[in-house]
Amino acid sequence: MAAVLETVENAAKRLKTEVMGAPITIGTHNGHFHADEALAVHMLRTHIPAYAHAKLIRTRDPAVLATCHTVVDVGGEYDAAKNRYDHHQRTFDTVFPGRGTKLSSAGLVYMHFGKEIVARSIAAKNPAAADASASDAAVDLIWNKVYTSFIEPVDANDNGVSVYDPAALAAAGIEKKFSDGGFTLGAMVSRLNPNWNDDAPSDPVAAQAAEDERFLTASARIGEEFDRDLEYYTRSWLPAREVVESAFKGRKEIDTAGRIMVFMGQTVPWKDHLYTLEEAEGETGQKVLYVLYPEKPAPDAKWRVQAVPLTKDSFQSRKPLPEAWRGVRDEELSEKTGVPGGVFVHAAGFIGGNKTFEGALAMAKKALEM
Template structure:
């Protein structure tokens, strides 16, 4: 039976002739909230698009594009549902099954990134950001909506690991989920008003998750990508400071390097690994220098080669005497970072640490 008109979203968006995006009504989730946002805010044809929230197949059939409902994935007809038993599509190089957010990003993500960079969709930079934003943001939504845990539950149980405290469950998915009405919130008696209130919450959720997506996109296009150039230059010059390339120096203003370093090492296919990275605390000729140990992995607290144990926890003149290097500022008690007043001093610390 056709759905009651009160169960359809009637938004102020979209004038005559505007395309319509369909998605389901009822309890909403992060994936369709973001899918709708990406289309409406980043793809010109959907600018000002009408939004139709329904499960009525007849109404969905009238929509130009449908996400997260309808039981069909067919990009040629703008249908992006993932709930079919036969659905198994993943992002290139990733194992996580896509949700509606991942499907929309798979097909429109390159255009979104290209517009932000003002570059051709086929460019290497667009491809880098397209993949990075998926891995850093979209994939978590795909996994959440498909019930995929970040860790294998059986492996966690076998290892006997338990949470020591609650993290509040604040994920991207939970952030959107909290914008749904509570079970005991007052509901207008008029079905049309009740649907309108639910629809308003969805629009708020779509905007909220979209703002986070835009922040992620801005970071990777405006900060992460330029940092890659800085890290690549330093990586290429690393043998100037150590024949085996174990010391990397970021000249001038320091930039985020960890993520890029692992990629650069993988791409170079060289056996040796960078152990220490040197950079200034701030721009300027009088800036102090830091020596940081490269972690085993990007998110690890374990260093490939920590600074010498005999230096750890000491500062200033006392550290000068222990290390026989002038200008020392400190070495952290955990041995993952240290400092010196000058570049020459920091480099001397790195070279001596390699020998101990």
């Protein structure tokens, strides 16, 4: 990670030199605000030391914006060398490396400053981490992961990109079964804008100040969610990688075909890492079907048997627990499985439990053959 931090320090020095001691100003548009510039401003002011005390100016006046050190989501220009990060130009088509979604101002700021943000977060959350956890490769890994998990949905929302192709859905006759509430990251910020019939100060200066306060609230709100995402990936998800890799390598000691993976101490975030390890192994490798883990890190903990989902967010499993076990509990479950210590099997068959590791393992092995 030394190379990343060295680049970060050089960038910070460049910013300091550019402003020559004057306070840095960040410009963005006034009026109705959106998730992308709210997040862009948060990332700069919260995670980049050079912007820690930056003044925020919300305006569409080109003459005022020209005086700003950095401008996001307005101004009609994308030029990182000049600290201009707008995406509304007709010719703009920049995407994050390896992705296809056009960037918003959030994506632009993250693309240019994200590695510094990630590197600082890793250093802060894992000060005694092994070199493997604090490497340039780890920074790249989380930089990409945070983009796809958090930033890309903001980019897509701001650029009007749907998760699925609407035409393809219509052609297939697929409709929503229910309303999901529409509570996206974009909606979370949008609802903090004033309502059409809210009282507003008659004085233009006071009205703008009130609007700016709402924007700062929105920036802090989406920023809080971004910070949680960043902390999760640096503090929890990244250290889990080695734990999952160890369990993956040892799975054939549990089941010679490698269909069962076990976490003996406690469970960790495993799905992303499992899919990555399987992908690296190639098509010839046997997919893991069940993952076993204790409910808590204690000697007397009950054990879970979880069917591996088809994808991280899927409700469908590669091999659900047997239908005859589903929705059954306790002694009745023990009778149906032939394994003592049964606790439950979910009605959907994606997870079950037993009082002991031996019992959970026996359930998993029996399920493999059914």
